[in-house]
Amino acid sequence: MRPCWSYCTCVQPNQPKGAGILAQTAMIRLQSAAVLLNVVVLLSLLRTDEDLLTALAEQDASALEELYDRYGRLAFSLAVRIIGSPETAEEIVQEAFLSIWRGATTYQTGRGAVRTWLMSITHHRAIDAVRRRASRVQTAPIDDRMQFVGDQDVWLDVSRTLTREEVRSALTVLPDEQRESIELAYLGGLSYPEIAARLDLPLGTVKSRLRLGLQKLRGLLENPNLHADVGS
Amino acid sequence: MNCRDVEELSGAFALGAVPAEESAQVVEHLVTCTDAHRLVSELIEVAGILSLSVDEVAPPARLRSNLMAAALAGDSVDVVAQRGPILMRPHRRWLSPALLAAAAMFVAAIGMGAWNVNLNHRLNQRSPSADDKAVLAALASGAHVVQLVSSTGIQGQLIEPQDGSAAYLVGTMPAPPPGKAYQAWLMRDGIPVSAGVFKPSGFTVQPLQGSLNGVQLVSFTLEPEQGSKKPTLPVVAQAPVS
Numbered sequence: 001m002r003p004c005w006s007y008c009t010c011v012q013p014n015q016p017k018g019a020g021i022l023a024q025t026a027m028i029r030l031q032s033a034a035v036l037l038n039v040v041v042l043l044s045l046l047r048t049d050e051d052l053l054t055a056l057a058e059q060d061a062s063a064l065e066e067l068y069d070r071y072g073r074l075a076f077s078l079a080v081r082i083i084g085s086p087e088t089a090e091e092i093v094q095e096a097f098l099s100i101w102r103g104a105t106t107y108q109t110g111r112g113a114v115r116t117w118l119m120s121i122t123h124h125r126a127i128d129a130v131r132r133r134a135s136r137v138q139t140a141p142i143d144d145r146m147q148f149v150g151d152q153d154v155w156l157d158v159s160r161t162l163t164r165e166e167v168r169s170a171l172t173v174l175p176d177e178q179r180e181s182i183e184l185a186y187l188g189g190l191s192y193p194e195i196a197a198r199l200d201l202p203l204g205t206v207k208s209r210l211r212l213g214l215q216k217l218r219g220l221l222e223n224p225n226l227h228a229d230v231g232s
Numbered sequence: 233m234n235c236r237d238v239e240e241l242s243g244a245f246a247l248g249a250v251p252a253e254e255s256a257q258v259v260e261h262l263v264t265c266t267d268a269h270r271l272v273s274e275l276i277e278v279a280g281i282l283s284l285s286v287d288e289v290a291p292p293a294r295l296r297s298n299l300m301a302a303a304l305a306g307d308s309v310d311v312v313a314q315r316g317p318i319l320m321r322p323h324r325r326w327l328s329p330a331l332l333a334a335a336a337m338f339v340a341a342i343g344m345g346a347w348n349v350n351l352n353h354r355l356n357q358r359s360p361s362a363d364d365k366a367v368l369a370a371l372a373s374g375a376h377v378v379q380l381v382s383s384t385g386i387q388g389q390l391i392e393p394q395d396g397s398a399a400y401l402v403g404t405m406p407a408p409p410p411g412k413a414y415q416a417w418l419m420r421d422g423i424p425v426s427a428g429v430f431k432p433s434g435f436t437v438q439p440l441q442g443s444l445n446g447v448q449l450v451s452f453t454l455e456p457e458q459g460s461k462k463p464t465l466p467v468v469a470q471a472p473v474s
Contacts, residue, residue, distance in 0.1 A: 060462070062462065064303055074288075094295065098303060101303045113280070167284040192249045214243045218275070
């Protein structure tokens, strides 16, 4: 007798083996296989961010649409928060996605999350626009930073699943002075000397606040149980 | 700049808050120092997730369609940026009946618009086809004329009749390479829909399938003779229509 599936009852002792039962069993197997096939097909249709980047590198326009549907809202929100003008934010977001569209071939799998890459481009362009508008000092080109994005698998796994609430919650736990400096740099587009001037602090103090703040934030996001300890 | 200096600056660097000149010195150190590199990598990733903390603002629907239109058109960032806040603005030219006659005379007089000259030439050489007549009738009743933009030698116009009937491509197109054909695409909200596959050689009057209602861009690509489900870049010609 051919081996039977573990959950199949057709070979249970004392069970009638009529044609009806065999047909029923065959139907159940068929349905199970169909469900499994559907799941496999559905899973194959869900593309990861990295899959989308691969498709973008082949100039697959549907991948750009999918990437925009995932992160367009987030990118626009960030640009509006930094630049203030929704119209300029539109330009910035479009430029950022076009940059990904054209530069997908340069993306290296494992070199940071795609979302981080996209948000970094959006952020950089928005900050650049703010600085141009205010005739302020320019900071380094984005490639200076992005070439050093890491490939730590643990952090990538953490960062992919983070929610807005988790990030906000972690920020509220940071000491006020660290959070303030980070926000002035990230959302205000101020360089660290400008932050020092605005807050009337030594340069070294600002540099320390930015570094310690980010390090604590990373720890909080990797291990939410630290919230109670850090705030105290 | 030594390791200690770079460590001090790592947070500011990750946040893009280091002035350009100083940043170059940081980079110079990072490419040779594994420890500093690791620290900076970690902080850049953290800085990247700060974007999640901002309040959500819904982008306008046109942003998606503008993005797709610009991507399929192969626009460079500089070109896009020059277009102003609302990109891919309509380039439609509306010709009133009075202006139409003047425009036709102007075109004929100075020899511009090879399509018009060629069309007249064709009409003189043989009996006009149904498409030729339809185009002439549409022009006579004030059709919308949209100029094709192309960097591949294609010259022509998109003729959109006012009564909403099928639009026409009228122009001069080089013969497609062996095994290839031109395919027209109607772009609505960034989604391309095929408007027909055709193999012209020289002057052509080609009806497009489908209504232009809601279409932002008509694009033409080179595809296999049987056509494609999705456009294959690059776009060889396009006409923004709304």
